[in-house]
Amino acid sequence: MKPLPFLLIGAALAGLSATSQAQQLSGAGASFPAPLYQRWGVEYNKLHPDVQVNYQSVGSGAGVKNFTAGVVDFGASDAAMSDAEIAKVPKGAVLIPATAGEVVFAYNLPGVETLNLPREAMAGIFLGKVTKWNDPVIAKANPGAKLPELPIMVAYRSDGSGTTYVFTQHLSTISPEFKEKIGTDKSVTFPVGVGGKGNEGVTALIKQTPGTIGYVEYGYAKGNGLAMASLQNKSGNFVAADGEHGASTLANVQLPENLRIWPVDPEGANDYPIASFTWLLLYKKYDDAAKLKALKDFVTYGLTTGQSFSEELGYIPLPAPVVEKAKAALATVQ
Amino acid sequence: MDNIVTHAPDFFSNSQAEATKAIARSLWNRVLTSVCVALSLLTLVPLVSIIYLVLKNGLPLLSWSVFTQLPPAAGMVGGGFGNAVIGTIVMVGIGLLMSGPLGILSAIYINEYAPASRLAQAVRIVAKLLTGIPSIICGVFAFAIVVSTTGRFSAFAGGVALAVLMLPTILLTSEQALMGVQSAFREASYGLGATKFQTIVRIVLPDALPAIMTGIMLAVARAAGETAPLIFTALFSQFWAKSLSEPTASLSVLIYNFSTVPFPHQIQMAWTASLVLVAFVTLANITAQLVFSKKH
Amino acid sequence: MSRESSDSKPIAEVRVGPDLFHALCWVASALAVATLAWIIYEIVTSAWPAIQKFGFGFLGSSSWVPNREVFGVFPFIVGTVASSFIAILFAFPLGLAIAIFLSENFLPAPVRQVIRFVVEMLAAIPSVVFGLWGIFVVIPIIKIFGDWAVKNLGGVPIFSGPAYGNSMLTASVVLALMILPTVTAISRNALTAVPKTLREGAYALGATRWEAILGVILPTAAPGVVAATILALGRAMGETMAVAMLIGNSSRLSWSLLSPGGTLAGLLANQFGEAEGLQVNSLMYAALILVVITLFVNVLGELVLRYTQSQTAGIR
Numbered sequence: 019m020k021p022l023p024f025l026l027i028g029a030a031l032a033g034l035s036a037t038s039q040a041q042q043l044s045g046a047g048a049s050f051p052a053p054l055y056q057r058w059g060v061e062y063n064k065l066h067p068d069v070q071v072n073y074q075s076v077g078s079g080a081g082v083k084n085f086t087a088g089v090v091d092f093g094a095s096d097a098a099m100s101d102a103e104i105a106k107v108p109k110g111a112v113l114i115p116a117t118a119g120e121v122v123f124a125y126n127l128p129g130v131e132t133l134n135l136p137r138e139a140m141a142g143i144f145l146g147k148v149t150k151w152n153d154p155v156i157a158k159a160n161p162g163a164k165l166p167e168l169p170i171m172v173a174y175r176s177d178g179s180g181t182t183y184v185f186t187q188h189l190s191t192i193s194p195e196f197k198e199k200i201g202t203d204k205s206v207t208f209p210v211g212v213g214g215k216g217n218e219g220v221t222a223l224i225k226q227t228p229g230t231i232g233y234v235e236y237g238y239a240k241g242n243g244l245a246m247a248s249l250q251n252k253s254g255n256f257v258a259a260d261g262e263h264g265a266s267t268l269a270n271v272q273l274p275e276n277l278r279i280w281p282v283d284p285e286g287a288n289d290y291p292i293a294s295f296t297w298l299l300l301y302k303k304y305d306d307a308a309k310l311k312a313l314k315d316f317v318t319y320g321l322t323t324g325q326s327f328s329e330e331l332g333y334i335p336l337p338a339p340v341v342e343k344a345k346a347a348l349a350t351v352q
Numbered sequence: 353m354d355n356i357v358t359h360a361p362d363f364f365s366n367s368q369a370e371a372t373k374a375i376a377r378s379l380w381n382r383v384l385t386s387v388c389v390a391l392s393l394l395t396l397v398p399l400v401s402i403i404y405l406v407l408k409n410g411l412p413l414l415s416w417s418v419f420t421q422l423p424p425a426a427g428m429v430g431g432g433f434g435n436a437v438i439g440t441i442v443m444v445g446i447g448l449l450m451s452g453p454l455g456i457l458s459a460i461y462i463n464e465y466a467p468a469s470r471l472a473q474a475v476r477i478v479a480k481l482l483t484g485i486p487s488i489i490c491g492v493f494a495f496a497i498v499v500s501t502t503g504r505f506s507a508f509a510g511g512v513a514l515a516v517l518m519l520p521t522i523l524l525t526s527e528q529a530l531m532g533v534q535s536a537f538r539e540a541s542y543g544l545g546a547t548k549f550q551t552i553v554r555i556v557l558p559d560a561l562p563a564i565m566t567g568i569m570l571a572v573a574r575a576a577g578e579t580a581p582l583i584f585t586a587l588f589s590q591f592w593a594k595s596l597s598e599p600t601a602s603l604s605v606l607i608y609n610f611s612t613v614p615f616p617h618q619i620q621m622a623w624t625a626s627l628v629l630v631a632f633v634t635l636a637n638i639t640a641q642l643v644f645s646k647k648h
Numbered sequence: 649m650s651r652e653s654s655d656s657k658p659i660a661e662v663r664v665g666p667d668l669f670h671a672l673c674w675v676a677s678a679l680a681v682a683t684l685a686w687i688i689y690e691i692v693t694s695a696w697p698a699i700q701k702f703g704f705g706f707l708g709s710s711s712w713v714p715n716r717e718v719f720g721v722f723p724f725i726v727g728t729v730a731s732s733f734i735a736i737l738f739a740f741p742l743g744l745a746i747a748i749f750l751s752e753n754f755l756p757a758p759v760r761q762v763i764r765f766v767v768e769m770l771a772a773i774p775s776v777v778f779g780l781w782g783i784f785v786v787i788p789i790i791k792i793f794g795d796w797a798v799k800n801l802g803g804v805p806i807f808s809g810p811a812y813g814n815s816m817l818t819a820s821v822v823l824a825l826m827i828l829p830t831v832t833a834i835s836r837n838a839l840t841a842v843p844k845t846l847r848e849g850a851y852a853l854g855a856t857r858w859e860a861i862l863g864v865i866l867p868t869a870a871p872g873v874v875a876a877t878i879l880a881l882g883r884a885m886g887e888t889m890a891v892a893m894l895i896g897n898s899s900r901l902s903w904s905l906l907s908p909g910g911t912l913a914g915l916l917a918n919q920f921g922e923a924e925g926l927q928v929n930s931l932m933y934a935a936l937i938l939v940v941i942t943l944f945v946n947v948l949g950e951l952v953l954r955y956t957q958s959q960t961a962g963i964r
Contacts, residue, residue, distance in 0.1 A: 355958060378856060381858045384861075386746050387745075388752075388754070389749060389754055390745070391741065391749075393740075395746055395767075395828065399770055399825070401785055402773060402777070402778070402781045403766070405781055405785065407786065453676065454679055455676075456682075457672055457675075457676030458680045460668070460676040461673035461804065462676040470675070473680065475677045475681055478680055478681050478684040480878060480949075481684060481801050481939055482683075483879050483886070484883075484939060484941070485687065485886055485938075486886040486913040486938060488888055488916050488917055489691065489916075489935050493686070497686070498733055516683065526743065528837060528838060528868055528871075529777070531872070531924050533841075540875075543943065548670075549670075550688075556807075559861055566833050566834070567691055569768065570768075570830060570833055573772035574771060576774075577699060577772060577775060577794050578775070580888055588961060604776075607774055607777070609777055611780065620798055629772060630773055633772030637765065
C-alpha cells in the first residue's frame with residue numbers, strides 16, 4: 019500500500035522529465051537583483067520561447083552554496099565570491115558584474131524635505147553617538163533647516179544582506195571607530211535601533227515612526243516615496259541619491275582583471291558614496307553545449323538590452339566599459 | 353455533595369439555604385456562559401480583521417485570468433499565478449501522500465497495537481519534537497536528502513519538505529482522534545468476533561475519521577502557507593511546470609517574493625495570491641468536513 | 649464470526665491482512681522515528697564545528713557578531729521562551745473558550761459552524777500575511793498601548809520604556825493568533841469526544857452546565873487539551889517568518905515587553921540565506937537548541953498532564 023505513491027511519483031518523474039522540450043536554466047542567489055533578473059527571464063522568453071530562465075532569491079550565502087554544490091546553472095551574489103570560495107567550485111567560477119545599485123539613508127522627519135548628512139553624522143548615528151536630530155553635527159551641514167529636538171530612531175536590516183555589507187563597508191572606510199566597533203559584514207550588530215526584515219521591513223519601520231532613519235536600497239526608497247539624505251562624499255560635496263550620481267560613481271571605477279571591486283569611497287566630485295555592483299556567478303565549463311549557448315545568449319541579452327530595464331526598477335545601468343569587460347569575461351566560459 | 357440526612361432536622365432554614373445556593377449556582381452558570389461567549393466573540397475581532405485585510409487588498413486584482421496566466425515580472429502589469437496554484441496543489445499533494453499514511457499508520461500503531469512499547473513511546477516524543485522544528489530546517493533537510501543527491505531543485509523535493517512539516521500534526525491529531533474513540537466500541541467489535549484488523553479498519557478508523565480530517569486540514573493549511581521549506585527545495589519558476597523534477601512555483605514563495613519588492617502591482621498580486629490560498633484551503637476544509645461528517 | 653465466514657473468505661487470507669497491517673503500522677512508526685533521527689543527524693553534523701568551538705558557552709553568551717565570528721544565543725533563548733509562553737498565555741484561554749463555545753449549544757449549530765470555519769481559516773493564512781497584518785494593524789495599536797503603559801505603568805519592569813512598535817509584545821500577540829486554530833481545533837475534538845453518558849450523568853446528579861463542563865467534561869478531555877497546547881507551543885517556538893518581521897530582531901536583553909527582542913527561529917530565518925562558514929554552523933547549533941527546548945516543554949507538558957490526571961482520577 020505504502021510504496022505505491024513513491025512508485026507513482028518515480029514513474030511521473032521519469033516519464034515527465036523526458037517530455038520537456040524547452041531549454042531550462044535555473045539560478046538562485048542574491049535578493050537585491052532578483053526583480054531585474056526575473057524581468058530578464060520573462061522578457062527573454064518572449065523573444066526566445068524555447069528558453070526558460072528562472073531566478074529565485076534565496077540570499078547570496080545560500081546562492082553561493084547552491085552554486086558550489088552544482089544544483090543550479092548559475093548563481094548570483096552581492097558580495098562577490100572570495101578566492102577561497104571560488105577554489106571550492108569543482109567546475110570553476112567566472113564572476114560577471116550584471117547590474118549595480120545604491121544604498122541610501124532614508125528618513126522620516128516631517129518638515130525636513132532635504133537633509134545633508136556629513137560623514138561624521140553617518141557613522142555617528144549608527145554608532146549611537148548622534149542621538150538627536152538637532153545635534154550640532156547635523157545642524158552644521160543643514161543651515162536653514164528646522165531640525166526638531168527629536169530622538170533619532172535607527173532602523174537596520176536584521177537579515178543578512180548584501181545591502182548591509184555595502185553599507186557597513188563604506189562606514190568602516192570613513193570611520194575608524196565604526197570599523198573597530200561594528201565592522202563590515204552581511205549581518206552586523208548595531209549598538210542602537212530596531213531591526214527590520216528585508217528592505218521592506220526597514221521601509222515599514224521608517225514610515226511608521228517620525229524621527230526614524232535607516233538604510234535601504236535606492237529602489238525601495240524611490241518606490242515608497244521615502245525622503246533620502248544627500249551624503250557627503252570623499253571630496254566633501256553633498257550628493258543626492260539618484261541614478262545620475264550613482265552612474266558617475268560606477269563610471270569612475272577601474273575594473274580589475276577578475277571584475278571584483280567595490281567603490282568603497284569614490285573620489286569623484288559628483289560620485290554618490292555608497293554604490294556597488296552585483297555579480298552573476300557562472301561556471302567556467304558547462305558539459306551541455308545547448309545549455310551553454312542558451313546561457314551565454316541570455317547573459318549577453320542581460321548585459322545589453324536588459325540594461326534598459328534598470329532605471330525603471332531602481333537599478334543603475336552598467337557603464338559601457340564595464341559591459342565590454344563583462345562580455346570579454348563571458349567569452350571565457352566554455 | 354450535601355448529605356440530606358444531616359440537614360433534615362433543620363428543615364426550614366435548610367431549604368432557604370438550598371434556595372440561595374441554587375440561585376448562586378445558576379447565577380455562576382450564567383456568568384461563565386457570558387464570559388465564554390464574550391471571549392469567543394472577542395477573539396473573532398482580530399480574526400475578522402485579518403480576513404478583512406486580505407479581502408480588501410486581494411479582491412481588486414482577483415479575476416479568472418490570475419489562474420490562467422504566469423506571474424508578472426517587476427515593472428510589468430497584468431499576469432497571474434496559475435503555475436503557482438498548480439505547484440502548491442501538487443507539492444502539498446505529494447507531501448500529504450507521504451505524511452498522511454505515515455502519520456495515520458504510526459498513530460494506529462501507538463494507540464491500537466502497542467501503546468506501551470518502546471517504539472510507541474519513541475514515536476510520541478519524536479512527533480512532539482518535530483512540531484518544534486522550524487520550517488526552515490525542514491527545507492534544509494529536504495535540500496540535503498533530495499536536492500543534493502538528485503542535483504536539482506524539484507517539486508518532489510518540495511513535497512518531501514512539506515511532508516516532514518506535516519507529519520507531526522497529522523500523527524498527533526490522529527493519535528488524539530483514536531484515543532477519542534470509546535473503548536466500548538472496540539469491545540463490542542471484539543465481542544462480535546471481529547479481528548483486530550477488522551476492528552481498526554471498520555470500527556475505530558471510521559469513528560475517528562472526522563477528527564483525523566481536522567488534523568489533516570490543519571497540516572495542509574500550514575504546509576500550503578509555508579515559504580521557507582519550499583524556497584530551499586522547489587525554488588520558484590516563472591513558467592508552467594512540465595515535470596516534477598524541475599524548479600516549481602508555489603503560492604507561498606510567490607507571496608514572499610512579491611511582498612518584498614517595491615513594485616505596487618506585484619504587492620497587490622501578493623495579496624490576491626494570499627486570498628486565493630486561504631480560499632482554497634477553506635474550500636478544501638469545508639468539502640472534507642461535509643464528506644466525512646456525512647459518512648459518519 | 650459467522651458474518652465473516654458467510655463472506656466465504658479463507659481464514660488464511662483474513663489472517664494475512666491483519667498481520668501485514670500490523671507490520672505496516674510498525675514500519676510507519678519506525679520511519680517516523682528514523683525521520684527525526686535523520687533530521688537531528690543532519691543538524692548535528694552541520695552544527696558540529698560550532699559545538700566544538702563554543703561548547704555550552706554558546707547558550708550563556710549574549711553576543712552574536714557574525715563578522716567577528718563570535719556567536720552566543722542567550723538573548724534568543726530567552727526571547728523564544730518568553731514570546732511563545734506569552735503567546736500561549738493569550739491563546740490558551742481564548743482557544744479553550746472558543747472550543748467550549750463550539751462544543752456546547754449556546755448558539756445554533758449553523759452559527760457555530762461558521763465560527764469554526766473562520767477560526768480554521770486562520771490556519772491557512774501564510775506567515776507572511778500574519779507579518780503584514782502585524783505591521784499594519786497590531787504595531788500601531790501596540791504603540792498606543794506602549795506609550796500609555798510606559799507613562800502609567802513605567803515602574804513595572806515589563807512595561808519600562810521606551811516603547812517600540814516592533815517588540816516582544818507585538819510578536820507574542822500575533823503568535824497567539826497564529827496558534828489559536830491549533831488550540832481550538834484539537835481542544836474541540838477532545839471535548840466532543842467526551843462520551844454523552846458522562847455529561848448526562850453529571851446533569852442527572854443535578855450539576856449545572858458549567859459544573860458539568862468544569863467538573864467532568866474538561867478533566868476528561870484534559871489529555872487532548874494539553875496535547876493541543878503543546879502542539880501549539882511547539883508551533884509558536886518554531887515560527888520563523890512572522891516573528892522575524894515583527895519582533896525587532898535585537899540581541900539586547902531587556903525586561904520590557906515593549907522592547908525589541910529575538911527568537912532562535914527568527915534568527916535562523918533572518919540569517920540563514922546569507923550565512924557562510926561558522927555562521928551556518930552556529931545557526932544549526934541554534935536550531936539544535938530549539939529542539940532541546942521543545943523536548944523540555946514536552947516533558948513539562950507530560951508532568952502537567954499527569955498532575956491533572958491524578959487530580960481528576962476519581963472522575964475518570
